[in-house]
Amino acid sequence: MRVLLCVDLEGIAQIRSYRELWGVFPEYEDTGRPAATTDTVAAIRGLRAGGATEITVCEVHGPFPDRIIDVDELPG
Numbered sequence: 001m002r003v004l005l006c007v008d009l010e011g012i013a014q015i016r017s018y019r020e021l022w023g024v025f026p027e028y029e030d031t032g033r034p035a036a037t038t039d040t041v042a043a044i045r046g047l048r049a050g051g052a053t054e055i056t057v058c059e060v061h062g063p064f065p066d067r068i069i070d071v072d073e074l075p076g
Contacts, residue, residue: 002054003047005040009061009068012039037070044075 009021012035019025020032040057047055061068 001052002056003052004056004058005043005047006058006060007036007040007043007069008059009036012036014039033068033070036068037073040069041073041075048075 009015009032012032014035015021015032017027019027020035022028044055044057057069057074059068
C-alpha cells in the first residue's frame with residue numbers, strides 16, 4: 001500500500017503557541033520543529049504497522065526555506 005503523508009505545523013498535536021509556527025521566534029526551533037518531527041515519526045510507524053509499504057512525506061507548511069521536519073530523525 002502506498003501512502004502520501006502531508007505534514008503541516010498547524011495540525012501538529014503538541015503545538016501550544018503561534019510562536020512555535022514561525023521561524024522568527026525561538027520556540028519554532030526549540031519545540032515547533034521537534035513536535036512536527038515526533039508526530040511525523042509516529043504517523044510513519046503507525047502507517048507501517050497498518051501495512052503501508054511506501055510512504056511519501058510532503059511538507060505543506062508553505063513556501064519557507066527551512067524544513068519543518070528533521071528528516072534525519074525519520075525511520076528508514
